[in-house]
Amino acid sequence: MSSQVSPQDVVNALRVVKDPNVGRDIVTLGYVKELEVGDSRVSFALQLTAPAGPARDQLVAQARAAVSALGVANVQVQVVEQAPARTAGHSLIPQVRHTIAIASGKGGVGKSTVAANLAVALNRAGAKVGLMDTDVYGPSVPVLMGGTGVPSVVEGRIEPPEEYGIKIMSMAFFLPKDEAVIWRGPMLHKTIQQFLGDVRWGELDYLLMDMPPGTGDIQLSLSQSIPLTGAVIVSTPQDLALSVASKAIAMFQKLNVPILGVVENMSYHVCRQCGHREEIFGHGGAREAAKKLNYAFLGEIPLDMSIREQSDSGKPVALDDSTIYGKAFQEVAEALVSQIVVADSKTGDEISIE
Amino acid sequence: MPPTPTKIKLAAGNNTLAIHWSDGHESVYPYRYLRGKCPCATCGEEAPVPEQAIGGLPILGQKPLHPERADLVGRYALQIYWSDGHSSGIYAFTHLRALCPCPECTALREVAEASD
Numbered sequence: 001m002s003s004q005v006s007p008q009d010v011v012n013a014l015r016v017v018k019d020p021n022v023g024r025d026i027v028t029l030g031y032v033k034e035l036e037v038g039d040s041r042v043s044f045a046l047q048l049t050a051p052a053g054p055a056r057d058q059l060v061a062q063a064r065a066a067v068s069a070l071g072v073a074n075v076q077v078q079v080v081e082q083a084p085a086r087t088a089g090h091s092l093i094p095q096v097r098h099t100i101a102i103a104s105g106k107g108g109v110g111k112s113t114v115a116a117n118l119a120v121a122l123n124r125a126g127a128k129v130g131l132m133d134t135d136v137y138g139p140s141v142p143v144l145m146g147g148t149g150v151p152s153v154v155e156g157r158i159e160p161p162e163e164y165g166i167k168i169m170s171m172a173f174f175l176p177k178d179e180a181v182i183w184r185g186p187m188l189h190k191t192i193q194q195f196l197g198d199v200r201w202g203e204l205d206y207l208l209m210d211m212p213p214g215t216g217d218i219q220l221s222l223s224q225s226i227p228l229t230g231a232v233i234v235s236t237p238q239d240l241a242l243s244v245a246s247k248a249i250a251m252f253q254k255l256n257v258p259i260l261g262v263v264e265n266m267s268y269h270v271c272r273q274c275g276h277r278e279e280i281f282g283h284g285g286a287r288e289a290a291k292k293l294n295y296a297f298l299g300e301i302p303l304d305m306s307i308r309e310q311s312d313s314g315k316p317v318a319l320d321d322s323t324i325y326g327k328a329f330q331e332v333a334e335a336l337v338s339q340i341v342v343a344d345s346k347t348g349d350e351i352s353i354e
Numbered sequence: 355m356p357p358t359p360t361k362i363k364l365a366a367g368n369n370t371l372a373i374h375w376s377d378g379h380e381s382v383y384p385y386r387y388l389r390g391k392c393p394c395a396t397c398g399e400e401a402p403v404p405e406q407a408i409g410g411l412p413i414l415g416q417k418p419l420h421p422e423r424a425d426l427v428g429r430y431a432l433q434i435y436w437s438d439g440h441s442s443g444i445y446a447f448t449h450l451r452a453l454c455p456c457p458e459c460t461a462l463r464e465v466a467e468a469s470d
Contacts, residue, residue, distance in 0.1 A: 223428045223429075223430070224427045224428045224431075224444075225428070226428065227426070227428055227429040228428065228429065254430070255428055255429070255430045256355075256356075256358065256428070256429045256430035256447065257428070257429065257430075346355070351358070351359050351360060351361070351362060351426060352360075352361050352362065353362045353364065353424055353425075353426070354361075354362070354363055354364065
């Protein structure tokens with residue numbers, strides 16, 4: 001039987017397998033590595049972070065069964081225990097397994113809101129998550145995350161506060177409320193380096209980085225300082241936003257950073273009074289653009305006052321996935337994790353220099 | 355995706371640096387050739403060093419040259435710390451590949467230039 005399964009199908013099938021120790025699925029936990037899909041043949045590695053004991057054999061058997069159920073004749077599973085992080089030895093953040101930039105090009109499309117809610121959604125799915133606000137000029141993460149905590153200094157390094165179980169870091173912590181940062185590039189570079197190297201992020205599955213708009217100093221510093229796992233592009237559906245988003249995409253391509261997918265924010269608005277659906281910025285533009293450029297479309301987030309209200313009051317809507325908005329972010333997070341697995345399988349081994 | 359290095363050898367013998375690429379290609383760069391192609395802004399502005407000694411005097415800068423170390427820049431480039439103290443050049447992988455001095459790549463470049 002010739003199988004026509006895609007890497008995406010395999011990832012989706014593997015989602016049903018849960019690590020009994022954590023109670024979450026092995027895809028979200030980032031266990032699935034080195035996925036290769038051939039003609040009626042699938043191979044992948046399961047990277048287990050903790051010595052799994054009897055759970056290990058059960059996980060392998062379940063994962064194998066899940067893929068076999070797709071009609072794949074030959075399934076090969078390899079177990080890697082406590083493999084080192086992918087990043088090179090000189091990395092600033094050796095204990096962080098995936099680093100994801102949330103970018104847009106254009107300002108005001110809701111990058112920070114999307115970043116905060118994705119962080120919450122990933123955390124609720126069982127992953128260890130950090131959220132770094134790289135927008136030095138207009139930091140907004142602490143407000144979005146209900147920022148009551150402040151960083152402290154432990155052993156000469158910065159201990160990030162935790163909000164809803166997510167470690168956060170932002171320039172806003174270091175400035176009086178109405179003070180502005182008026183800096184040139186080299187200072188920004190130094191700050192980014194410090195946010196990476198001098199912050200005690202600890203062990204993380206995902207470190208999300210909320211980017212400022214544009215294709216300038218901060219984007220370049222970040223892309224040069226660490227090998228990013230990939231970038232998520234946020235756009236509103238109208239042509240103007242999409243054309244600027246394509247500049248951000250071009251920048252990441254130039255810097256060899258994989259594009260993990262596109263999120264359409266402010267996709268449509270449903271009137272609370274009459275239920276009429278108004279497509280304020282047009283609808284589906286980001287989906288079409290993603291399709292044309294051959295990138296994954298991760299999902300659409302409606303424009304709704306409750307998202308704005310909850311963001312302003314520091315309670316991300318993703319905290320409650322019984323609402324359609326919380327659910328929308330949950331779905332984007334799931335699609336993102338799938339794309340990370342696929343991207344991981346495409347980037348080869350670490351580059352060795354001798 | 356364009357090919358990326360899988361292995362970089364700073365001292366591949368005979369004053370060369372070698373790169374194994376993800377598509378199986380292998381590039382071997384003489385140090386001086388690579389130093390001369392430094393993409394940094396300062397080098398771009400530099401006056402060319404004359405090939406021949408002027409009036410029989412040795413030319414400065416023709417001391418033995420080698421990379422002391424190299425770091426990866428994000429996932430797109432290599433930064434080489436040369437023994438002459440220079441390190442500001444960021445060699446993008448695409449740039450390095452375009453510089454490959456093997457006869458095959460050189461021939462391809464000449465064809466491309468001729469058709470321009």
